[in-house]
Amino acid sequence: MPDLPIIAALPALRAALAAHSRVVLEAPPGAGKTTVVPLELLAATWRNPADKILVLEPRQLAVRGAAARLAQLLGEPVGRTIGYRVRLDSKVSRETRVEVITEGILTRMIQDDPALEGVAAVVFDEFHERSLNADLGLALALDAQAVLRPELRILIMSATLEAQRLGQWLPAPVVSSAGFLFPIDTHYLDPRRASALPNKPNERLAELVPAQVRAALSTHPEGDILVFLPGVGDLQRSARKLTDALADHVDLHLLHGELPLETQDAALRPARAGRRKVILATSIAETSLTIEGVRVVIDGGFARVPRFVPRTGFTTLETVPVARAAADQRRGRAGRLGPGTCYRLWTEAEHHNLPAHRPPEIHTADLSSLVLELALWGAADPTSLRWLDVPPTAAFSQARDLLVRLGALEIIKNEELKFKNEVVSNGSSGIKAHNPSAEQPIFNSALKPTAHGRKLAALGLPPRLGHLVVRGQELGHGSAAAALAALLAERDLLRWASPTDTRPAPPDLRLRLEAYANGRAPLPGLALHHATLQRVRDVARNLMNRLGLREPSSNQAIMQSPVGLLTALAYPDRLAQRETHDRLRLVTGQRVSLNTTEVDPQATFFAVAHLAGTSSAPRATLAAPLEQDELETAFADQITITDEVRYDPTAQRVTGRRMRRLGALLLAETVIGQPEPALVVRALLSYLQEVGISKLNWTPAARQLQQRLEFMRQHFPASESTLEEERWPAFDEETLAHELAEWLGPHLTGLKTLSDVQRLDLTEPLLARLPGGWNQRQTLDRFAPAALEVPSGSHITLDYSDGAAPVLAVKLQELFGLTETPTVAGGRVPLLLHLLSPGGRPAQVTRDLRSFWERGYFEVRKDLKGRYPRHPWPDKPMEHIPTRLTKKRLGQ
Known part of the structure; x- marks a missing residue:
């Protein structure tokens, strides 16, 4: 067992787990919790020797790395005592007793077996990252423990989260460990240099990182360098600038989640004798990994995070300043195996203004997968489970509505509200209990998963893509649907061949499907990312196998598939209609930019898959055209026919059109010769409210009448009368404008033009507002004579x-x-x-x-x-x- 700081905390951890079913372990980066604790739990007296320990890691790279290190300590290959399971890959056997998994795997396991039979403990490693899957997995595990498995141990390990808050919330004892083994010398950017840098993060980093890498290689003659950058594009830009600037004995590696396993492993392996490494990494390298040989960390200070906007339904990636907690995680990479150095590419003053922690993903993510899982679990109300942070209401409602629209959920009204402390029997998830300490009622409707929703959840894809695959198969395009879903789930496999061309590839989604089918770039000047292509094919093949489909013998079936229609199945809220050559109107009414000439200059309708930019100025980065007949067939139940009648100032009369619409998309329109009289009146009123009631026929007599009526209201207030018919309503211009439909509307029947309206005598419409009728008119003449x-x-x-x-x-x-x-x-x-x-x-x-x-x-x-x-x-x-x-x- 390595000599790590966590060793000193093991006696307290053993005692806590022996006496409690929930424990929090606080251990700073480098303490050794990932390496030591799972093996320690194998020897626990409360564990049945046949039961497993599940260890959750936030990323696939961390899963494989942790499993390999644990197996190495036991002197065994991965797959015996220590195994792992990630999407599309696993190494486990009958002998496996510690299974390292990604957080999403736990959700599938617990949905299939709510009691987690054969599992002694669930270990949530790096919980401070607060991923959506970790929060969901913990909520489900706590629910299962409360009712079915009180002996199940739940251990939450965190490096930077406020452990005392977590311990009080569970509640659970908190065990703390010491921190780094070795000191780390930290340097900040000179303020004078910082003031001369570009404001945009990518431009700032493109200028700073290559220079800092070269300086670090010169200043530190030994050890490898780990550089943190926000996104893959930043890695590639820095790599291009460094490729010809590094000495012959320095190897350059990129490290991000889309790389093949062998490429990731090469970045993690120690450098060969006499050689050094520079590793350009995304935040994937922040936690759970010890990259041997790293003595220097260069932190660019930014991270790429998804932001979901419930109002629009859009998720976009934003580059934001790193949180202080994450910066400490990154810094800790330099002190794992010896004294190290960290260069932070921001000023010390800027450091104090950084947020303490990144917000939990549950606050910023699309919750559609979470809502579907809760419905499968039998929790209609998210607050019926225990959350460190309850899912936001707006995002939860938006996700629920989307799932209903996809046919994955149905809402069943429940007049007799059940309370959270009622034990609910659910056919798919087993028996579960709501929080017995809560007293509030659950929602007044149940979210019941449909058979279609269960199929989506079983695929392990986001609900949108799962819907694309299942419905695509039903339409006879199963192979193409699986390929398209894989393309949309992974990183873009196309880029420009020139290394200096940083533009995004053309947005036409059909080009990606063509590249998938043919294995080569579809247009001159484009290049294919072969590692991504292989991963996309692996995902598609896995989906086809699970659906019982054979891979097509010919690529023509995939290339000739209705790409736009299939895309629309996944993104029904992003159906779009061309407004101009570079702008679309979505079915929701929002506008997005798209250079349609790069997709189909003749097409009228499009299905948008991916969006970038901001929520106020979104940009379509992946889209495909679709025919109107495809759109009308697939969404026939959502098409509406309405009569749109409005006053046309140019024609100076009311005109009518019959509109066939799909949301905000106009499918067809015809002129209405004789619009409904009520619609004509409404159009006239709408126009008058727009231009103001000063356009009415305010003759001296009409104006004086309005003023006499307002005079009576002022001098005979409602408080002086107990009878409604004796009260004097307001006749000021603001009130008359606001209530225009009530007092003027009945007198507009049969009129069609503003000229008609302007010939209308207003005296009778005004007097008709009086609740007392003829008697009140007499009173008016008596007390406010003309x-x-x-x-x-x-x-x-x-x-x-x-x-x-x-x-x-x-x-x-x-x-x-x-x-x-x-x-x-x-x-x-x-x-x-x-x-x-x-x-x-x-x-x-x-x-x-x-x-x-x-x-x-x-x-x-x-x-x-x-x-x-x-x-x-x-x-x-x-x-x-x-x-x-x-x-x-x-x-x-």
């Missing part, structure tokens, strides 16, 4: 534009003999008198008529009598006869 009879006998129109002070504008001679100011609103509101000269110009404004006659009148008379000598200007206006006539016509 005109007032003055002493001269004239009927003067009142101005209610200011509801607080209605105006009576009248020649002052017509009010002779009137001593009190006229009022409205039953005497509540005195009128504001605009007393006019004989020429109709304002002479005085007052609300106190008596005071005016007594004082103000004589000043006005002095000013105006000489200008209007033919009109009466008596000395006693309060006693004079009112008149609208001159003195001559009065006979004076």
Whole structure:
């Protein structure tokens, strides 16, 4: 057994596992937990000698590496006591007692056997990475342990997660181990150099990494160098710059998950005597691996992470700054076997601003696989299981809706809500229990997996691709569907042949299927990634075997398959219609960019498989054309026929079209000669709400009526009346615009143009809003009359534009003999008198008529009598006869 820091923690770990079924082991990078702990569990007294220990690792590379190291320590080949199982590959036997697996394998095992018979312990290694599969596997394992296997041990090993929080949540004892064996000298980027660098991560790293590698090789004459970069493209760019710049005794290796096993193993093996290695790696090398000979780590400081946006249903890869916890993991690679050095390509000030941890994948991922697994488990409500972080509601709902759309789930309404502490019997998953400590009810609907959904889950593919394979087989294109699903599940196998050409390959998905079938690049200037091709073929072959299909003897069947239709089966929410040569409209209504001339310049409809860019500006990177008849046949049940009637400002009338649509995609349209009257009214109202009610026929009488009605509401508020029919609704412009359909709509029947509407008298529509009918109209005329009879006998129109002070504008001679100011609103509101000269110009404004006659009148008379000598200007206006006539016509 190697002399590692974890050795000192083993007595406490043994005691904890002997007394508890759940334990947390906190061990920093380099402590040796992956190498030592599984072998220690083999000797545990609580383990039946025939039972297995399952050790979960986050990546296939880590699985094979951990199994090889454990087997080496036992002096055995992999496949005897120590075995492993990953997708498409396994080495196990009847003798295997420690099985190292990827996290997704546990989900399949526990779904097939909820009691995990023959398993003594499940070890979650590197749990701090918080992958979606690890969170799901732990939730299912805890549920199974609670009901079926209380003796099952669950050990969670973590390097950087807050172990105390995890221990309190389980609950479980926490055992801690010491950290690195060897010191690590850490260097940061000079701030002055950092300020001169490009902002884009790929440009920044392309400038920094090659120079730092050369400097490290010169500064450190011994040991290998491990470089962390965010993505495969960054690895390839740096490799091109380093290929001719390295000394003859330095070997350059790339390390990422898409490489063949032999290429990955070559990167992990110690360098030969007299030689050195430079390993350019993605985050695959952060944990669970000890790469012998590495003494120097160069950390680019970025990671590629998927971001799922429930609102759009898109998952895109983003390059983001690395978290501090991940940076510590990377740094630890340099101190595994001796003193080391870490070069961080960011400043020390920037380091303090990095996030402490990367967010759990459950917060950022597409949850469709998780939702399907929960339905198979019998958990309609995700909160019925135990989660360190509960799946987000929006992403969970979006995934559920997608699975229903794919036919993988059906929603069964349940009026009698069952509670989480009820034990549920599920035919596929065995007996399971919800969290007995919870008291909240589960969702008011059950998510029941269909037979189709069970087939999808058994394939081990994301639900979309599983649906493509199963439905494709039913349509008679099983081999092509398996090949297409494999292509979409793996890294792109096409690239430009020129090493300096970093553009993405053309987006036409048919080119990939052609390359798959023929084994060569489909166009001049393109190159084929042969390792990826081999992996795609392996995946496709495995799918065909599981479906009982034979590999086609001729490639023509695959090349002539309806690629667009098959792609649409997997991505029904990404059916698209051309808007311009470089823009598509998705069935959801969102726009995405695509240079359609690179796919099919004649096609109208497309199926989009992969998207890049941002959620606000997505870009289609893989797509295929499909015929309209294919689309209409496959999605016939989703096609709708609606009449679209709208006001056309150019034609200045209401026009109608009958639309056949699939979501936001327009399949066909015809002109409607006589649209439904109700739709015509709706179109007119919609246009009026758009342009504003000022376009209506607001004659002086209509405008005054609106103002009189609003005056009544202001002075007779609803609080003064207990009867609905006596209340005065609001007649302000905002309310009238908001309620346009209610008060104007009934009067638009039969009208088709704005001119028709503008000839409509508004008085009756306005009065019709009054809840009290005729009686309230009478009250309106009594308390807010349109005109007032003055002493001269004239009927003067009142101005209610200011509801607080209605105006009576009248020649002052017509009010002779009137001593009190006229009022409205039953005497509540005195009128504001605009007393006019004989020429109709304002002479005085007052609300106190008596005071005016007594004082103000004589000043006005002095000013105006000489200008209007033919009109009466008596000395006693309060006693004079009112008149609208001159003195001559009065006979004076």
